[in-house]
Amino acid sequence: MKEVNELILKDFRLEIRQRYAINGILLYVFSTIFVVQLCFGRIIDEKTWIALFWIILLFAAFNAVSKSFNQESSSRRLYYFTLASPLSVIISKMVYNTLLMLILGILSLGLFSVFMGMPPLYPWLFIPAFLLGSAGLASALTMVSAIASRSGNNAALMAILGFPIVLPLLLLLVKASQTSLKEVVEAGVILRLLSAIGLIDLVIVVLAVILFPYLWRD
Amino acid sequence: MESDKFFVVAIVMAIIFTGLAVYLFLLDRKLSRIEKKQSEMMEELKRKEQE
Amino acid sequence: MWWKFLGVFLVLYSIIAGLLIDVPALPVIHQTIRNLFYHVPMWFSMFFMLGTSLVFSVRYLSGFRMKDDLIASGAANTGLVMGSLGLLTGMIWARFTWGDFWTNDPQLNGAAVSMMAYLAYVVLRGSIDESAMRARISAVYNIFAFMLLVIFLGVLPRLADSSLHPGKGGNTSTMEGLDPLMRMVFYPAAIGWILIAFWLLQLHNRRRALVQGVKLNNQ
Numbered sequence: 001m002k003e004v005n006e007l008i009l010k011d012f013r014l015e016i017r018q019r020y021a022i023n024g025i026l027l028y029v030f031s032t033i034f035v036v037q038l039c040f041g042r043i044i045d046e047k048t049w050i051a052l053f054w055i056i057l058l059f060a061a062f063n064a065v066s067k068s069f070n071q072e073s074s075s076r077r078l079y080y081f082t083l084a085s086p087l088s089v090i091i092s093k094m095v096y097n098t099l100l101m102l103i104l105g106i107l108s109l110g111l112f113s114v115f116m117g118m119p120p121l122y123p124w125l126f127i128p129a130f131l132l133g134s135a136g137l138a139s140a141l142t143m144v145s146a147i148a149s150r151s152g153n154n155a156a157l158m159a160i161l162g163f164p165i166v167l168p169l170l171l172l173l174v175k176a177s178q179t180s181l182k183e184v185v186e187a188g189v190i191l192r193l194l195s196a197i198g199l200i201d202l203v204i205v206v207l208a209v210i211l212f213p214y215l216w217r218d
Numbered sequence: 219m220e221s222d223k224f225f226v227v228a229i230v231m232a233i234i235f236t237g238l239a240v241y242l243f244l245l246d247r248k249l250s251r252i253e254k255k256q257s258e259m260m261e262e263l264k265r266k267e268q269e
Numbered sequence: 270m271w272w273k274f275l276g277v278f279l280v281l282y283s284i285i286a287g288l289l290i291d292v293p294a295l296p297v298i299h300q301t302i303r304n305l306f307y308h309v310p311m312w313f314s315m316f317f318m319l320g321t322s323l324v325f326s327v328r329y330l331s332g333f334r335m336k337d338d339l340i341a342s343g344a345a346n347t348g349l350v351m352g353s354l355g356l357l358t359g360m361i362w363a364r365f366t367w368g369d370f371w372t373n374d375p376q377l378n379g380a381a382v383s384m385m386a387y388l389a390y391v392v393l394r395g396s397i398d399e400s401a402m403r404a405r406i407s408a409v410y411n412i413f414a415f416m417l418l419v420i421f422l423g424v425l426p427r428l429a430d431s432s433l434h435p436g437k438g439g440n441t442s443t444m445e446g447l448d449p450l451m452r453m454v455f456y457p458a459a460i461g462w463i464l465i466a467f468w469l470l471q472l473h474n475r476r477r478a479l480v481q482g483v484k485l486n487n488q
Contacts, residue, residue, distance in 0.1 A: 143413070150406050151397045161393060164386035165413055168420045196424075203416060211409045214330055228288040232281055239277040242468065246273070249475050256479065 003084050007092035011068075025064050029108055032056050037115040046119040050177040053112055054170060058137070060104050065097050065141035066158045069149035090146070090212040094205070097138035105134050122180040125190050129176040129197060136169045136201040143208040146215050169204075172197050273468045279461025283307075286454045293448045297366060304362050306454050310462035311355030312380070317463050318348030318470065319387065319418060326411035329404055335483050338404035341411060342394060343473045345387055351466055352384045379421030386414040 036052055044052075112118070144162040151157060176193045287306040295302055322344035329337035359377070360370045371377065390410055397403035447455065478485045 147393070147406055147410055150402065151393060154396060157393065157396055160389045161410065164382050164389060164417055167382050168417065168425060171425065200420065203420075207412060207416060211330075211412060214405055214409055224288045228285045231284045231288075235281060235284055236277075239281075242472070243273075245472060246468075249472065249479070252479060253475065 003088040004092045004095070007084060007088055008096050011092065011096045022064075025060055025104065026107070028063060029056065029060050029104065030111065032059075033108065033111045033115055040116065044116050046181055047178060049112070049116065049119050050174060050181075053108065054174055054177070057101075057105055057108050058166065058170060060108070061101055061137050061141055062159065062162060064100055064104065065138060066145050066148070066155065068093050068097060068142055068145045086213040086216040087209065089216065090142070090208060093146075094139045094142045094208070097142045098135045101134040101138040102131070105130060119181060120183075121177070122182065122184070125176060125180040125193065128194055129173060129180070132194065132197045132201055133169060133173040133176075136197065136204060137166060139201065139208060140165050140169065140204045143204070143212070146212060150215055169197065169200055172200065272464050276461050276464025276468060279457045280465060283310075283454050283458030283461060287458065290450055290454060292451060301362060301366050302451075304358070305451065306458045308355060308358040308362060309455070310459040311351050311358060313459045314462045314466035315348045315351040315355060316418075316422075318344050318351055318466055319415060321467075321470070322348060322411060323415040326408040329408045333401070333405075335400070335404065335481075336478075336485055338400075338408065339477055339481070339483050339485075340470075340474055341408065343477065344470055345390055345411065347466060347470045347473060349384060349387050349391070350469075352380065352387075356380065356384070375425055376422065379425055383414070383418040383421050386417045390414055 033056060036056070040048070109118075141162055144165055145158060148154065148158040148161055172193065176197065179189060179193065283306050287303055292300065292302050322341050325337045325341035325344060328334075329341060363372060364370045390407060393410055394403055394407045397406060474485060477483075
């Protein structure tokens with residue numbers, strides 16, 4: 001447990017030092033939202049709002065998470081291997097990326113509402129869905145980044161591998177967001193959607209934890 | 219529905235499929251021959267090494 | 270060996286019987302319902318192939334034998350072929366029956382995305398040169414891809430609202446609604462095509478084993 005915390009702190013410190021990565025992502029988010037605002041103006045159909053929100057968040061996530069496994073050179077990676085168990089490594093990366101995604105998400109949400117207004121979203125559905133969804137997307141993309149990093153670090157490869165894996169989660173998130181546009185949502189519907197998202201999250205995390213050691217050894 | 223017309227289509231498709239199946243079968247047989255030859259060559263090599 | 274002949278026989282039977290038996294008169298679809306005997310077995314075969322690919326990917330990860338990797342990748346390739354045939358025949362059927370090549374059916378979209386995942390698997394394999402690492406990394410991705418397949422074809426369609434396919438989104442399930450006479454042709458057709466798919470897989474594997482110098486079991 002302590003190992004995991006240490007690793008998360010390490011990633012965090014690295015990020016603060018090499019600020020170009022996080023700056024790039026922030027710039028990306030800001031500029032895309034600004035361009036969207038230029039095209040659509042303030043009057044934007046609610047469904048479009050949701051679609052755009054998740055698309056921009058998704059691409060920012062791809063950008064952010066693909067850097068997870070690239071920052072360290074392979075000699076340093078061998079050093080980590082001798083120190084930390086692969087379980088700690090993967091969990092720390094997933095937690096770190098989840099936090100990153102949450103920050104990105106809240107930021108995007110803020111920018112969206114500033115530029116294009118905020119549609120009435122039923123908070124009891126939207127907020128848990130957003131939290132669970134960010135965790136799921138982050139974990140899935142972390143795993144894909146791990147796979148892509150062992151095969152040449154091609155940016156296109158990350159997108160090719162990642163897109164299908166991310167899609168079911170994305171579909172559910174969009175559906176949950178659309179459902180939360182209604183005034184009141186019954187508890188049954190909320191439960192069904194959230195448990196579906198939660199289930200996919202669980203499957204992704206479990207598979208990632210089991211399979212990551214196979215990727216990690218050199 | 220005139221089932222005569224269907225009959226014709228059925229025969230045509232059956233012929234096409236049988237042709238493909240025969241092709242697959244010949245391919246299968248060719249592979250078996252190559253595999254057999256390969257294992258015979260391996261046996262030869264093993265015997266020569268033991269001498 | 271015998272099962273190959275059985276496969277050929279069953280498919281031949283389904284071709285002839287499928288065109289000659291009487292089918293229930295359904296609105297819109299009319300006689301094209303006979304496509305059930307040919308289009309659907311493609312998907313079944315794909316599923317069996319990809320399942321085989323999963324099994325051998327897991328086997329590779331537990332024993333690191335190259336033979337398992339060979340079969341896993343061969344099965345994925347064959348599965349993609351069957352899936353493409355299923356997709357193509359489905360699109361043509363849809364165009365002539367319902368007017369469009371593509372509809373917003375969740376099972377259709379799901380099948381397409383699942384196949385994309387396996388295409389990504391092929392791309393991944395192409396990008397790693399060293400054979401042991403390639404086997405290991407692609408085996409890991411294969412497991413995720415199969416998970417996707419299960420989610421897309423099994424879980425999501427049941428949650429969806431409306432669908433073109435039987436059993437999902439409010440339609441009655443295929444198995445209950447299938448005319449008994451059609452059933453007599455459909456089951457043999459499905460089994461026959463699955464056997465043919467395994468035959469194709471076997472040929473594919475044997476050829477590549479010869480080329481790569483890998484030993485398959487039954488020699």
